[in-house]
Amino acid sequence: MANSTLQSVDKQPRIGSPLLEIEDLRVYYDTVSGISKAIDSVTLNVKRGEILGIAGESGCGKSTLTTALLRLTQRPGYIAGGSIRFYPSGQKPINLLELSGEQLRTIRWKHLSYLPQGSMNSLNPVLRIADQFADVMIEHSAISKREALQKVPQLLQQVGLDARVARMFPHELSGGMKQRVTIAMAIALDSDLVIADEPTTALDVHNQRIIIQMLGELRDRLGMTIILVTHDMAVHAELADRVAVMYAGSFVEVGDVRQIFKAPRHPYTQGLINSIPSVGGPRVRLAGIKGNTPSPRNWPSGCRFHTRCPQVMPRCSQEVPPLIALSNPDTAGLSEAQIEQQRQILVACHLYPQPEMEGVHGN
Numbered sequence: 504m505a506n507s508t509l510q511s512v513d514k515q516p517r518i519g520s521p522l523l524e525i526e527d528l529r530v531y532y533d534t535v536s537g538i539s540k541a542i543d544s545v546t547l548n549v550k551r552g553e554i555l556g557i558a559g560e561s562g563c564g565k566s567t568l569t570t571a572l573l574r575l576t577q578r579p580g581y582i583a584g585g586s587i588r589f590y591p592s593g594q595k596p597i598n599l600l601e602l603s604g605e606q607l608r609t610i611r612w613k614h615l616s617y618l619p620q621g622s623m624n625s626l627n628p629v630l631r632i633a634d635q636f637a638d639v640m641i642e643h644s645a646i647s648k649r650e651a652l653q654k655v656p657q658l659l660q661q662v663g664l665d666a667r668v669a670r671m672f673p674h675e676l677s678g679g680m681k682q683r684v685t686i687a688m689a690i691a692l693d694s695d696l697v698i699a700d701e702p703t704t705a706l707d708v709h710n711q712r713i714i715i716q717m718l719g720e721l722r723d724r725l726g727m728t729i730i731l732v733t734h735d736m737a738v739h740a741e742l743a744d745r746v747a748v749m750y751a752g753s754f755v756e757v758g759d760v761r762q763i764f765k766a767p768r769h770p771y772t773q774g775l776i777n778s779i780p781s782v783g784g785p786r787v788r789l790a791g792i793k794g795n796t797p798s799p800r801n802w803p804s805g806c807r808f809h810t811r812c813p814q815v816m817p818r819c820s821q822e823v824p825p826l827i828a829l830s831n832p833d834t835a836g837l838s839e840a841q842i843e844q845q846r847q848i849l850v851a852c853h854l855y856p857q858p859e860m861e862g863v864h865g866n
């Protein structure tokens with residue numbers, strides 16, 4: 504490797520080993536009415552081989568976070584602080600925030616792929632699908648056009664598309680097929696991490712099902728690590744291994760998907776889950792969450808959810824609750840595995856005991 508930051512290492516990375524460690528990340532926007540603190544002290548780890556879901560209402564900062572992870576933040580946005588440690592396979596760990604433009608080009612696609620919102624519309628309308636694959640592969644790996652074109656049919660098959668799609672133009676494909684093409688492009692270079700921003704939004708129910716099934720298969724078959732960003736809790740329930748719930752620019756609850764849906768701890772997570780309509784169930788009014796998301800130019804004091812929280816207490820408007828591992832003293836009757844699973848749940852809320860400060864994970 505030409506540069507000194509991306510040094511090779513021999514070790515084969517293991518499933519479950521760290522892939523991304525985000526520490527105290529802050530992303531702000533300069534606006535005419537002041538600084539908008541869209542991402543304000545985010546700390547989060549992503550493990551190799553997992554699907555980590557990022558959930559939260561519109562405007563909570565999901566897209567701002569994902570573009571920062573990819574170093575695609577554009578003015579008036581800027582990264583105001585923190586670090587993003589990335590462990591690319593075969594390379595030494597790197598802080599993505601310290602990479603030069605040239606080093607970033609080496610990392611993108613080869614190690615880090617992105618499916619932006621509406622990515623199916625990002626295909627070039629005047630190029631055949633095979634040529635679009637070849638362009639990406641030639642730019643990001645030492646491969647000839649002939650070799651790249653030979654790989655395309657197999658890549659298309661991996662996402663359940665016929666090899667004939669390679670010769671087609673984007674306008675000849677349905678929305679769902681285009682989305683599958685963009686997913687195949689993301690896996691063309693065997694990236695360590697794929698960040699998918701609302702991959703099922705704007706698709707009909709049939710195609711949503713196919714995309715959900717396919718992303719799950721790619722994790723199981725290829726061991727792909729996926730950050731899945733969507734406001735749709737039902738998609739997280741089906742696909743994610745862990746869910747990180749974002750509210751007003753930081754995480755309020757992170758944990759195993761089954762735990763989160765079975766017993767959501769944070770009142771905001773409870774509100775999100777209560778807002779999921781049940782298919783085929785009796786017609787009921789959704790509980791939802793009262794009020795609007797606060798402005799990132801003027802976050803509420805203390806817990807930012809206190810202005811909307813049904814369980815608000817006096818200290819909530821005064822003290823910021825740190826995101827800490829849940830400590831449940833009542834472990835009677837629980838197996839070792841269940842106790843360990845509980846310890847993996849992080850929650851930022853004054854309703855829960857906050858004993859030892861070494862468990863603090865930022866907020």
Ligand SMILES: Nc1ncnc2c1ncn2[C@@H]1O[C@H](COP(=O)(O)OP(=O)(O)OP(=O)(O)O)[C@@H](O)[C@H]1O
Pocket residue numbers: 532533534539541559560561562563564565566567568578579580734798799
């Ligand atoms: N270019 C910008 N200039 C100023 N503020 C911005 C800009 N882009 C986003 N923001 C603000 O940052 C906050 C987070 O927005 P962001 O788009 O990251 O949220 P989101 O959770 O991804 O929402 P959605 O699901 O609607 O895409 C919002 O308050 C938004 O108004």
